Amino acid sequence: MFSHQELLIIDTVARLGSFAAAANELNRVPSAISYSVKSIERKLAVTLFKRLHRKVELTSAGTYFVEQSRLILKQMTEIKFQTQRVANGWQSSVSIALDNVVREASVNQLVHDFYAQFPEVELLLTMEVFNGVWDALADNRADIAIGATAAIPIGGNISYRAMGSLSWDFVVSANHPLASVDKPLTEEELIQYPCICLEDSSRTLPKRVTWLLDNQRRLVVPNWHSAEQCFIAGLGVGLMPSHRSAPLIAAGTLIEKTLLTPYQDSSCCLAWHKNNENPAISWLLEYLGDSDKLHAQWLNSAS
Structure with a gap:
């Protein structure tokens, strides 16, 4: 008008x-x-x-x-x-999907450094579990994914950078009945107790779990912080990322146990859309660094 x-x-x-x-x-x-x-x-x-x-x-x-x-x-x-x-290649926001396994301290530092560099660009963070990270990329709910585990379950225009391997420890509470068992645990011994596991946050891709025996009850929690509390309380057994379990094992709060069939390490990666790069995303990809830096800052408890 x-x-x-x-x-x-x-x-x-x-x-x-x-x-x-x-x-x-x-x-x-x-x-x-x-x-x-x-x-x-x-x-x-x-x-x-x-x-x-x-x-x-x-x-x-x-x-x-x-x-x-x-x-x-x-x-x-x-x-x-x-x-x-x-x-000119800018966008008002950048979305990052983080697998729940990554170190929380690194998330805080990333946010601080990003806003110092791009004060006018919004940073949107979501915490996902397992295939939920890939789902966020496939559904364009995320520009970048940090800590994505297992093989890439989606096709399309996705680039990725290795972050090294994520190791797991099978743990029980120091007060758990299996804590004193001085031998590799059998399925018959393990199946008596619920497996503490996270619910895959994927909306469309197939969901997966880290470790679960056939017909074993599950205790499903939303994140690793909740899982830690359940492990410490002796409410179940299961696998925990080594960088999270190591301090609790060192303190004697959790006990690492040996399985007859050891669980293999998980490959992790940084992933992003190939044709969706702009100044903020390019800066993030450079900031996150190479495979060694990614592993040290996001998956290694000693860093």
Whole structure:
């Protein structure tokens, strides 16, 4: 209904209180300013300004119109600015899906460093479990995935960088009945107790579990913090990432046990969309570093 120029004229007249002063600021003649204001008033069928001897004052309707006009002018400027940024490869937000196995301290440092570099870009973090990380990438809910485990279960335009192997410890509480068993545990001994495991957060891809015997009861928890509390309380048995279990084993809170069939390490990786790189994503990929740095900062308890 109104052009940017018309809204700007109304704003300038209201701010300066004079057609002549507005004309001088906008490099127009006063008659052109007066004509534009009258044209807008005709469109609205209301009077925006009281015409006095050498100045103008806003009516109540004019005050409301100017307030709304300024919001629209600000939004139009922001749209122009953001559109130019997008055209130059920028985006207003970057989303990262983190597998729940990664070190929490590294997440905090990443957020701190990212906002120091990109104060105007939003960082959207989600914590996923197992195939939920790949699901977030496949569904375009994430630009980058950190700590994705197992083989890539999705096709398409995905690049990845190895993060090394994630090792697991089979643990029980120091007070658990199996804690004193001084030999590799058999399935007959293990199946008596619930397996503490995380629920895969995938929405569309097949869900998976780390370790579970046939017909064994599960104790399903949402994250590794909850799992730790259940292990410590002796509510079940199961595998825990070594970088999380190591401090608890060292403190004597948990006991590492040996299985007849040892569980293999899991390959982890950093993954991202090949054709979705922009300055913020490129910075993140460089910041996260090579495979050795990724493993040290995100999966290694000693770092």
